Amino acid sequence: MVLRRKINNMSVYLDYQSSKPVDPRVVEAMTPYLSSKFGNPSSLHSLGNEATKILENARQTVAGFINAEKDEIIFTSGATESNNLGIIGFAMRNKQRGNHIIISEIEHISIHNIAKYLAKNEFDISKVPVDQYGKVSVNKIKDRLTDNTILISIGYANNEIGTIQPIAEIGNLCREKNIILHSDAVAAEGLLPIDVKKDNIDILTFSSNDIYGPKGVGVLYVRKGIRLTPLMIGGGQESGIRSGTENIPGIVGMAKAVEIMQQEMDNEIKKLRGYRDHLIKIILRKIPKSYLNGHPTERLANNAHFRFSGIEGESLLLSMNDKGISVSTGSACSSKTLEPSHTLISLGLLHEEAHGSLQFTFGRFTSQRDIDAAAEALPDVVNRLRKLSPLYHKT
Amino acid sequence: MKSTQYSEKVLDHFRNPRNVGILKGKDVAVGRVGNPVCGDLMEFYVKIKNNKIDDIKFKTFGCGSAIATASMITEMAKGKTIEEALKISRKDVADELNGLPPIKMHCSNLATDALRDAIHNFKTKQKPSLQATPEAKECREGITNAEKFLNRGVHFEADDPSLFIDKRTIVLDRGDKSIEFALTLTKYTPRVVYVTSAKDFSIKPELKRKLIQSDVKILYESRILEIMGITEVEKVRIHDLNENEKYELFVDAVVILL
Numbered sequence: 001m002v003l004r005r006k007i008n009n010m011s012v013y014l015d016y017q018s019s020k021p022v023d024p025r026v027v028e029a030m031t032p033y034l035s036s037k038f039g040n041p042s043s044l045h046s047l048g049n050e051a052t053k054i055l056e057n058a059r060q061t062v063a064g065f066i067n068a069e070k071d072e073i074i075f076t077s078g079a080t081e082s083n084n085l086g087i088i089g090f091a092m093r094n095k096q097r098g099n100h101i102i103i104s105e106i107e108h109i110s111i112h113n114i115a116k117y118l119a120k121n122e123f124d125i126s127k128v129p130v131d132q133y134g135k136v137s138v139n140k141i142k143d144r145l146t147d148n149t150i151l152i153s154i155g156y157a158n159n160e161i162g163t164i165q166p167i168a169e170i171g172n173l174c175r176e177k178n179i180i181l182h183s184d185a186v187a188a189e190g191l192l193p194i195d196v197k198k199d200n201i202d203i204l205t206f207s208s209n210d211i212y213g214p215k216g217v218g219v220l221y222v223r224k225g226i227r228l229t230p231l232m233i234g235g236g237q238e239s240g241i242r243s244g245t246e247n248i249p250g251i252v253g254m255a256k257a258v259e260i261m262q263q264e265m266d267n268e269i270k271k272l273r274g275y276r277d278h279l280i281k282i283i284l285r286k287i288p289k290s291y292l293n294g295h296p297t298e299r300l301a302n303n304a305h306f307r308f309s310g311i312e313g314e315s316l317l318l319s320m321n322d323k324g325i326s327v328s329t330g331s332a333c334s335s336k337t338l339e340p341s342h343t344l345i346s347l348g349l350l351h352e353e354a355h356g357s358l359q360f361t362f363g364r365f366t367s368q369r370d371i372d373a374a375a376e377a378l379p380d381v382v383n384r385l386r387k388l389s390p391l392y393h394k395t
Numbered sequence: 396m397k398s399t400q401y402s403e404k405v406l407d408h409f410r411n412p413r414n415v416g417i418l419k420g421k422d423v424a425v426g427r428v429g430n431p432v433c434g435d436l437m438e439f440y441v442k443i444k445n446n447k448i449d450d451i452k453f454k455t456f457g458c459g460s461a462i463a464t465a466s467m468i469t470e471m472a473k474g475k476t477i478e479e480a481l482k483i484s485r486k487d488v489a490d491e492l493n494g495l496p497p498i499k500m501h502c503s504n505l506a507t508d509a510l511r512d513a514i515h516n517f518k519t520k521q522k523p524s525l526q527a528t529p530e531a532k533e534c535r536e537g538i539t540n541a542e543k544f545l546n547r548g549v550h551f552e553a554d555d556p557s558l559f560i561d562k563r564t565i566v567l568d569r570g571d572k573s574i575e576f577a578l579t580l581t582k583y584t585p586r587v588v589y590v591t592s593a594k595d596f597s598i599k600p601e602l603k604r605k606l607i608q609s610d611v612k613i614l615y616e617s618r619i620l621e622i623m624g625i626t627e628v629e630k631v632r633i634h635d636l637n638e639n640e641k642y643e644l645f646v647d648a649v650v651i652l653l
Contacts, residue, residue, distance in 0.1 A: 105645075129629050129630070129645055130645075131561070131563075131647070132561070132562075132563045132584075132585065132586050132647075140625075140627075140629070143625040143626050144625065291585075291610075310456065311456065312435075312456055312457055312458055312461075314458040314459055315409070315457070315458055315459055315462060318406075318409060318459045322410065345645070346645055347645070348563040348586060348644060348645040348646055350612070350614075350644065351642075352456075353612070387415070388412065388415055388454060388455060388462060389454060389455070389456045390427075390436055390437075390438045390454035390455065390456060391436060391456045
């Protein structure tokens with residue numbers, strides 16, 4: 001495949017959590033909808049009718065992937081919009097029922113900032129802590145429930161450390177207490193089978209790019225009977241919940257990405273899990289004072305997240321980049337705010353430890369060669385930076 | 396500008412830092428600034444002869460620009476008189492590196508501060524200031540909520556390490572018995588933090604070696620101020636005596652031996 005060759009020749013890309021390439025088969029499926037098949041589903045002529053048909057087919061495909069019904073799927077511009085619509089839209093519509101919302105300490109930054117926004121608008125927010133592996137405890141959620149609790153939002157799996165949450169268990173609690181459960185499933189997409197009925201999920205955020213579809217498309221699943229206040233006002237598309245002319249090429253791309261994922265997911269997960277376990281084993285063996293962040297087994301198949309005593313993540317990232325290997329870090333020095341990752345701090349790590357973290361995420365176009373290159377480069381890089389460090393000899 | 400969009404000169408100093416290491420001897424002064432808690436730590440060693448900087452070395456725990464600015468300033472300061480070296484500003488260092496991302500200007504500040512600290516310590520014949528520490532004796536009564544969470548995360552006894560399986564446990568310094576218990580706990584949980592108000596241990600060398608080689612994370616010059624949670628321990632508030640900073644740490648259990 002051309003794409004595979006291109007990525008490999010340029011560099012070793014092990015940062016799939018940040019961005020994924022669009023699968024060439026998806027690009028091919030989208031292309032006609034960027035040119036000849038440009039109809040608007042709101043038009044009544046044949047070109048418009050064709051667009052309606054393709055839109056509804058895509059909706060059916062996406063619904064099938066998470067075991068939802070077709071009319072429970074709303075297309076959006078991506079995961080951030082889905083999180084906004086799912087949480088703010090629900091909170092605004094249902095505030096007469098209560099004003100208390102629970103999220104976890106390790107939610108994606110978009111959820112944290114939405115919570116901050118709601119806190120300024122007369123909502124009470126509680127944050128539930130996680131254990132040392134990044135798992136949310138259902139008992140600690142129970143500690144925080146009040147008569148005013150209307151919504152709990154917990155990510156399906158964590159985007160940084162890859163820990164998988166006990167969503168079905170939280171879903172049961174929510175049903176029992178008549179509380180709505182929202183889950184941001186972006187990190188878990190394509191890496192875990194998601195079934196909104198089995199897990200008792202009421203509202204779910206899903207994005208296209210995370211399954212190798214185009215950026216700028218996302219989905220919000222909203223269980224039948226749940227009402228939201230729209231955040232985007234306009235021509236009443238998407239049952240009036242999300243106005244704006246539908247992004248047909250993007251939606252077609254997303255549906256194609258779903259189809260491919262449905263066929264290839266089982267094998268892909270197996271392959272990625274092999275890479276993950278191999279890299280974790282080698283790194284922990286080769287590098288003294290190296291630790292795995294996140295859960296040893298209940299973690300996403302494509303995620304290996306380490307920390308190394310005495311060194312700093314941005315230096316690690318730059319050094320790996322010099323060797324042609326793209327990775328991520330939870331270090332503050334690489335962030336806009338110079339704050340370390342809130343997820344790593346929530347694991348009980350000190351700032352200094354969070355600084356020394358490095359995240360590898362793999363994907364569809366990763367090869368054994370990429371993993372070998374990373375496993376070979378990293379020990380040298382860590383060793384060089386430790387020689388520079390005044391902290392290492394003490395630890 | 397993104398933090399990683401550095402000038403070629405910054406990248407050169409990051410990749411090939413000059414004057415890394417330490418210096419020893421009577422005419423060597425040490426400067427140390429920053430703290431890993433807030434990001435960076437920088438140590439400068441200067442050898443001063445006839446009022447001039449004869450040799451200079453550094454070590455740093457920090458991001459790319461921390462390494463580059465430290466390296467740069469060693470080149471700029473070498474051979475200069477003390478007065479000249481004291482005049483080097485963070486802007487001078489940044490300019491010499493062909494600029495730094497604005498958000499990173501604090502890092503080069505740290506390099507100039509560390510150099511100035513070293514020169515100051517030379518003049519006053521002092522040891523680096525970070526090593527001069529206030530001593531504080533913590534007692535159980537001094538920790539807010541220790542009694543409230545007794546047996547709900549707080550333990551005053553070390554009878555049963557199996558209570559701590561997979562729990563992030565913080566052990567308060569109570570001498571040898573608490574160190575031995577912390578070491579035992581590493582067999583039950585991957586996360587053991589040991590808090591002591593001292594800056595170093597005066598214990599049997601054998602025990603000290605074991606502790607340092609273990610995976611126990613040691614917080615020197617720190618004390619626990621408060622235990623927090625709803626029904627069980629969820630986090631503790633810690634006072635870093637050295638930096639005079641207070642911060643929160645997520646834990647599941649606190650061991651305060653009597």
